[in-house]
Amino acid sequence: MIVQLGQIVDALGGELVGGGREIVISRISPLETAQADSISFLSNPRYATQMAASRAACVVVAPAMRELAAQRGACIVAANPYVYFAKLTQFWKMQQQGMRPVGVHPSAVVDPTAEIAPDAYIGPLCVVGAGVRIGAATVLRSRITVSDGCEIGERCLLHPGVVIGADGFGFANEAGQWIKIEQLGKVRIGNDVEIGANTCIDRGALDDTVIEDGVKLDNLVQIAHNVHVGAHSVIAGNAGVAGSARIxxxxxxxxxxxILGHLTIADGTSISPTSMVTRSIRQPGLYTGIFPLQTNEQWEKNAASLKQLHVLRERIKKLESALEGAKQQ
Amino acid sequence: MIVQLGQIVDALGGELVGGGREIVISRISPLETAQADSISFLSNPRYATQMAASRAACVVVAPAMRELAAQRGACIVAANPYVYFAKLTQFWKMQQQGMRPVGVHPSAVVDPTAEIAPDAYIGPLCVVGAGVRIGAATVLRSRITVSDGCEIGERCLLHPGVVIGADGFGFANEAGQWIKIEQLGKVRIGNDVEIGANTCIDRGALDDTVIEDGVKLDNLVQIAHNVHVGAHSVIAGNAGVAGSARIxxxxxxxxxxxILGHLTIADGTSISPTSMVTRSIRQPGLYTGIFPLQTNEQWEKNAASLKQLHVLRERIKKLESALEGAKQQ
Amino acid sequence: MIVQLGQIVDALGGELVGGGREIVISRISPLETAQADSISFLSNPRYATQMAASRAACVVVAPAMRELAAQRGACIVAANPYVYFAKLTQFWKMQQQGMRPVGVHPSAVVDPTAEIAPDAYIGPLCVVGAGVRIGAATVLRSRITVSDGCEIGERCLLHPGVVIGADGFGFANEAGQWIKIEQLGKVRIGNDVEIGANTCIDRGALDDTVIEDGVKLDNLVQIAHNVHVGAHSVIAGNAGVAGSARIxxxxxxxxxxxILGHLTIADGTSISPTSMVTRSIRQPGLYTGIFPLQTNEQWEKNAASLKQLHVLRERIKKLESALEGAKQQ
Known part of the structure; x- marks a missing residue:
């Protein structure tokens, strides 16, 4: 694919410094691997030296980098170069692939009572249950199940293998056997939500499971029943949120x-990868619960000490007392 | 949906105290959010004050709570209110949705040699392989694969995306290359087993992978080849059981x-979420292996100390000796 | 199924010691559970006593075990008994099931622009996008999505539920909202790659995600955008590799x-299960980051101490100084 810089600024805005509307671009590249036909971007001033060395035909930069960028050739000045880059990828994809498809693929199995917006897309081999509602411009790529009664807003994107509205995991124990608690709630998903491949969002037990507007879920994420995920939160791959947690x-x-069940996580909280959240977080911040990686040999030594850690603590206390006693003699 | 209390006790038993068979119920709710048309339940005496404050039309209680509950209005006395609640959700779903479907959805791909009980249900876009056996009243919701030769018992429920009988992960290394070990066993699943969305149970290498009666698996669980899961065990979302482990x-x-491969876990053992089981457990109990969550700042300090933990231990030993020496002087 | 030892050595090589070409074998078994009609194998000399006690009709052994094995009956001598066993399972499966199927199952949804080798197999209810290329003898079992433009080499095996080429997880934040970065790269998979059930491999953002020859991925593995997995590496179930990591x-x-994003892992590195890799590994070896499993009671004590670990360290330092001071008095 080929576009000219002029087409890009006409579509996305930004100031093209030093002319060059006719310069031909055939790829978007990082600064390091850019070719003479690449457009690239500088989102962090720390990489300014990479920009100087880059072969890119044009670099998108913030206003503060205008002079530096102009010295090396064509540049587009934009308030937020990384957002500009994101919009450029959208422009690029639209040029390449044209409009996204609309309608229901003939291989999908859609219950006649489902309400699907006319410009939504239900891809191949999807299953859409009774009473489901799917909003305008939402796309179900392929092989997705949306179970009875669940609701998905507008402009959402669901990747293959997603399961919305399977039963939450709820049982009552009667003499050692598990009696199923039917899950009578549903899943309600807001607008502009993206859900990664093979991610699962269970329906609520009595009330609903809720994913608010603008949430982005990566692949293989598990959202249990009655979870509530607040607007514009992101959850990366393989993460799990247990029942009734509120993010x-x-x-x-x-x-x-x-994240364990029934916890509350404050707005604006970040959790490090692989951490286990065992209590509610009231104060936003970055929280971590990772055992540091070591060679297996070191780990074996430390793991052995760790099992005696509370004993170590007691030994230190005794030493402190003894030392105190020795001084007073 | 609307039901009368009389219908509920006629169907599920329990003693309706203080009359009110004609009271109309239109939802099941927790005590806190109950409305005037809600039925609720008190499963833990600790929440008795919540009951007193609840607006619920009727509360299901244990015999010991009979007097207290009767003071506030209609109640149903049942031996185990939580089990009663579970059965009520089943009654509710049946009223709402009627009988579950039976038969094979026309979009499913079923091998002609599969033996499927006449009242089982194979939902849309499922794949059922050669020689598979599926027992009475078992339900495959949608988009499920049951591979050749696998067996599923009666009254099981499989959620969308489940994969039964993919090949176990087995290879022999020959000069740096991996030679596939064909997985000649199958998967055998007992009765009353529930399997969550996108969960995978691999076929055995030589012998079979076995899931006994009454087991409940949540979403995105990985059960490797030749694992044996004992009756009425539950495994929550995202958990993994490696090859030949015996739960x-x-x-x-x-x-x-x-749970690592080839381990044995005693009957009645509980494992905390995200824990890693590296050795067999012979004694039932609750076992945990979680690094405690902290602010990232604290974690960085502790992780650094942790890498020196066995050195700390040595330093304490030396201090103890020195202190002993100082005393004897 | 029944085969004679003569058929086995004719097909797979190895030296049949002490005659017995006509001995009938009807199963492959481990030494301990072998029956009189079993063929078994001894891959580790440590289990030589198990061999002596085994009821197996024939044992596959290394040259060094030849004498010992011959004393108890028929044996096949092979350079690497475990590799021989792997090839025997392949022979066995071929005898049982015949040739694998070829062609495209009529229920699969395949874009007309996809290029599929004539002897590849696209199983039931798969989705193959525009411009996809699938090499000779590659098998897609069932319910697999291969998205637009992705490439899969020869002799690969993909298990049910696999998703190749969903969008990588990339967004730019603009005033608290997430702007999608379209993922313009694809996924390129080499030859002889096996991919487990419900595993996801995302397409690259600008460049491609690459899985080299001979890689084996287990079930429910997450491979993020622009990851590069080197030849003949194996990744077990539920593992995750974040964006742009290079294994x-x-x-x-x-x-x-x-494995966190943008890290590099040296050739020949092993990572213990459930470990979190937070930094690049330049030196091959076995690395571990697991919190040791304990009873929950012990864990509670140690976790409490652990949160004070850096304080403990400071206390030890003070003790050391004080003791030094006491000695000098």
Whole structure:
């Protein structure tokens, strides 16, 4: 694919410094690997030396970098170069692939009572249950199940293998056997939500499971029944959120992190990858619960000490007392 | 949906105290959020004050709570209110949705040699392989694969995306290359087993992978080849069980916990979420292996100390000796 | 199924010691559970006593075990008995099931622009996108999505539920909202790659995600955008590799282990299960980051101490100084 710089600024705005509307671009590249036909971007001033060395035909920069960028050739000045880059990828994809498809693929199995917006897309081999509602411009890529009664907002994107509205995991124990608690709630998903491949969002037990607007879930994420994920939070791959946990707005949950049930996580909290959250977090910040990686040999030594850690603590206390006693003699 | 209390006790038993068979119920709710048309339940005496304050039209209580509950209005006395609640959700779903479907959805791909009970249900876009056996009243919701030769008992429920009988992960290394070990065993699943969305149970290498009666698996669980899960054990979401591990009966494996291969876990063992089980457990109990969550700042300090933990231990030993020496002077 | 020892050595080589070409074998078994009609194998000399006690009709052994094995009956001598066993399972499966199927199952949804080798197999209810290329003898079992433009080499095996080429997880934040970065790269998979059930490999952002020849991925593995997995590496179930990480050749990543983004892992590195890799590994070896499993009671004590670990360290330092001071008095 080929576009000219002029087409890009006409579509996305930004100031093209030093002319060059006719310069031909055939790829988007990072600064290091850019070719003479690449457009690139500088989102962090720390990489300014990379920009100087780059072969890119054009670099998108912030206003503060205008002079430096102009010295090396064509540049586009934009308030936020990384956001500009994101919009450029969208422009690029639209040029390459044209409009996204609309309608229901003939291989999908859609219940006649489902309400699907006319410009939504239900891809191949999807299953859409009774009473489901799917909003305008939402796309179900392929092989997705949306179970009975669940609701998905507008402009959402669901990747292959997603399962919305399977039963939450709820049982009552009667004499050692598990009696199923039917899950009578549903899943309600807001607008502008993206859900990664093979991610699962269970329906609520009595009330609903809720994913607010603008949430982004990566692949293989598990969202249990009655979880509430606040607007514009992101959850990375393999993470799990147990039943009835409430994640605030604008949170960031790292890959393979897990949040126990019934906890509340404050707006704007970040959880490091693979951390386990065992208590509610009231104060936003970055929280971590990772055992540091070591050679297996070192780990074996430290793990052995760790099992005696509370004993070590007692030994230190005794030493302190003894030392105190020795001084007073 | 609307039901009368009289219908509920006629169907599920329990003693309706203080009349009110004609009271109309239109939802099941927790005590806190109950409305005037809600039925609720008190499963833990600790929440008795919540009951007193609840607006619920009727509360299901244990015999010991009979007097207290009767003071506030209609109540149903049942031996185990939580089990009663579970059965009520089943009654509710049946009223709402009627009988579950039976038969094979026309979009499913079923090998002609598969033996499927006449009242089982194979939902849309499922794949059922050669020689598979599926027992009475078992339900495959949608988009499920049951591979050649695998067996599923009666009254099981499989959620969308489940994969039964993919090849176990087995290879022999020959000069740096991996030679596939064909997996000649199958998967055998007992009765009353529930399997969550996108969960995978691999076929055995030589012998079979076995899931006994009454086991409940949550979403995105990985069960490797030749694993044996004992009756009425539960495994929460994202957990993994490596090859040939043997989990006893009535165990409870927390979310994202992992069990190494070839281990044995005693009947009645509980494993905390995200814990890693690296040795067999002979004694039932609750076992945990979680690094405590901290602010990232604290974690950085502790992780650095942790790498020196065995050195700390040595320093304490020396201090003890020196102190002993000082005293004897 | 029944085969004679003569058929086995004719097909797979190895020296049949002491005659017995006509001995009938009807199963492959481990030494301990072998029956009189079993063929078994001794891959580790440590288990030589198990061999002596085994009821197996024939044991496959290394040259060094020839005498010992011959004393108890028929044996096949092979350079690497475990590799011989692997090839025997392949022979066995071929005898049982005949040739694998070829062609495209009529229920699969394949874009007309996809290029599929004539002897590849696209199983039931798969989705193959525009411009996809699938090499000779590659098998897609069932319910697999290969997204637009992705490439899969020869002799690969993909298990049900696999998703190749969903969008990588990339967004730019603009005033608290997430702007999608379209993922313009693809996924390129080499030859002889096996991919487990419900595993996801995302397409690259600008460049491609690459899985080299001979890689084996287990179930429910997450491979993020722009990851590069070197030839003949294996990744066990539930593991995750974050964006742009680069795993060398011949690595072994344990189950539920996670590797952070943009890291480099040296050729031949092994990572223990559930470990979290937070830094690049330049030196091959076995690395571990697991919190040791304990009873929950012990864990509570140690976790409390652990939160004070850096304080403990300071206390030891003070003790050392004080003791030094006491000695000098």
């Amino acid at each position: 605030g707005q604008g949170c960031s949950i790292g890959g393979a992190a897990n | 006893g009966q009535g165990c409870s494996i927390g979310g994202a916990a992992n | 060398g050749q011949g690595c072994s990543i344990g189950g539920a282990a996670n």
